[in-house]
Amino acid sequence: MDLPYAKERLIAELAVQRAALLTKKVLREIDKGTISKSDKSPVTIADFAAQALLICAIHHNFPDDKFVGExxxxxxxxxxxxxxxxWDLVSGSYLDDRETNALLSTPVSSEQMLGIIDLGCGPGGRTGRVWMLDPVDGTAAFMRGQQYAVSLALVEDGHEVIGVVGCPNLILENGEIHEDRVDEEGYGMMLSAVRGQGSSVRRIASGGLEAARKIERPLDVVGVKELHWVEGTASASNDIDKQWKLAKSLGISWPGTDLYSSQMRYIALAVGGGSINVTIPKKKDKISWVWDHAGGHLILKESGGLVTDLNGKEFDFGAGRYLGENYGRVVAPMSVREEVMASVVQVLGE
Structure with missing residues (x-):
């Protein structure tokens, strides 16, 4: 008997794999000089094309499901x-394995492609099945040839049930992730999770899916000084000064692993490339889009990570297109969480 969400997981993984290959193709065209890097057109092309492929594959297999896209x-x-x-990029994107590619779908015209992209303009909500996607998370990093992500998540009645994140530039070395250490020869890695079934990682291939291995939860730390910070220092919307003060008050080296992409920070925490992240927005009403979190958030939780907002609340993916019921983020092991949260409260009160 198949596990719950077996078909959804398969189609999501194949859809992310195909979209990730497309983005990698754009990067390699930049390197060859075929596409100019003088403006933002490469990432714009990749964003639209990847969203079209992701939604088309899911809509073909699950026509009643809704979407929230960027x-x-x-x-x-x-x-x-x-x-x-x-359109030229979308219409020419296929998986090498014909039988596997047949499980997906491709728009048959440019006009149909536009309509498929617009399916991502949905409002989200607390009822039904909603796929949340970010075709290129970390656009600035993408343009620099650094770490970025292609993410897709299924949210059912407001709760994440599937998360798939493709990391086309990712090389994993002892769980460590580096912004500038990229997979130039291959296609990177893909991580996925189903609620209650754990998380797994595999190499991205040009045809069918490669074998996956389970992500084993890193051993809990004994004290806060053993924590390794994961940060995004380039963020303009987060209070980097307060985050630095928090790390200093805990005696943790900062910034630790520094990644621009929000999804890549989740991945680093999931694979053991870090053990703590605290995100403090500069403004309490700062909008945090669901596609910056959905997918990577579930992969981290299913790998054993503990994630809440700054108030200790679970993330509410049923609130709409952004996490309107949540403020900030805290990722820390249970063994030191009480001490971390006490320091968070102190720093926020200053």
Whole structure:
């Protein structure tokens, strides 16, 4: 008997794999000089094209499901040349294995592609099945050839049940992740999880899925000084000074593993490349989009990680297109969580 969500997981993994390959193709065209890096057009093309492929694959297999995505097709309708470049990329993207590729679907026209992209403009909500996706998380890092992610998650009645994150530049060395240490020859790694079934990791391939291995939970730390921080110092919306003060008050080296992509920070924490992350927004009303968290959040939890917001609340993925019921983030092992939270309260009160 198949495990719950077996088909959904398979299609999601294949969809992310195909979209990740597309983004990698764009990067390699930049390296060859075929695509200019003088403006933001490469990441714009990759964003739209990857969203089209992700939604098309899911919609083909689960036509009644809804979507929340980052992009809308208005820009493509206004810019015919850009639309053509995206269509050329989408229409030429296939998995090498014909039988595997047949499980997915590709738009049959540029006009259909625009409609599929716009399916991602849904409001989300607390009822039904909603797929949340970020076709390129970490766009600035993508443009620099650093770590970025292609993420997809299924949220059912407001709760994450599937998370898949493709990391096309990722090389895992003893669980460590480095922004500038990238997979130039291959296609990186993909991580996935189903609620209650743990998390796994595999290499991204050009055809069918490669064998996966389970992500084993790292041993709990004894004291806070054993923690390894995961940070995003380039964030303009987070209070980096307070985050540094918090790390200093706990006696932890900072910034530790520094990654621009929000999804990649979840991945680093999931695979043992770090054990603590505290995110303090500069403003309490700061919007935190669901696609920056959905997918990686579940992978981290299913690998044994403990994640809440700064108030100790679970993330609410049923609140809509952003995490309107949550403020900030705390990731820390249970063994030291009480001490970490006490320091968080103190720093927030200053």
């Amino acid at each position: 992009e809308a097709a208005d820009t493509l309708r206004e810019d015919v040349e850009l639309q053509k470049r995206v």
